[in-house]
Amino acid sequence: MIISPDRKRHGLPVNQAIQILEVSERRACRVVGQSRAIQRYNKRPADDEDFLTTRVIELASQYGRYGYRRVTALLRNEGWIINHKRAKRSGSGAERG
Numbered sequence: 001m002i003i004s005p006d007r008k009r010h011g012l013p014v015n016q017a018i019q020i021l022e023v024s025e026r027r028a029c030r031v032v033g034q035s036r037a038i039q040r041y042n043k044r045p046a047d048d049e050d051f052l053t054t055r056v057i058e059l060a061s062q063y064g065r066y067g068y069r070r071v072t073a074l075l076r077n078e079g080w081i082i083n084h085k086r087a088k089r090s091g092s093g094a095e096r097g
Contacts, residue, residue: 005038014039049090052082056091 008014017028029036046052052075059071066074068088075082 005041006043008034008038052080052086053090055080056087060091 013032014025014028014034017023017031018025021028021031023031025039026036029039055075055078056071059074060066063070063074068091069084071091072082072084072087075087
C-alpha cells in the first residue's frame with residue numbers, strides 16, 4: 001500500500017513504534033522503513049496561495065468554459081509565475097458560475 005509522505009509524517013507507524021518500543025525517532029523510523037527526513041519535514045504553504053485560489057475562482061467564474069490550462073495562461077499574462085499543476089490544485093472544487 002502506498003501512503004503519501006504527509007500521511008506518513010502525521011500517521012501512526014513511527015509514533016506508535018516510539019511509544020511501544022520506547023526507542024528514539026531514529027530507531028523507530030528504521031524499524032518502520034521510513035526516512036527521517038520525511039518524519040521531520042514541515043510543509044510550508046506558499047504565501048500567496050489564498051490570493052491565487054481566489055483569483056483562479058474569479059477567472060473560472062468569469063470565463064465559465066475555460067479549463068485550468070487556459071486559466072493558467074491568463075494568470076501568466078497577469079504576471080504570475082505558476083504552472084498548470086498548481087493552477088489545477090488551486091481551482092479544484094471551485095464552482096463555476
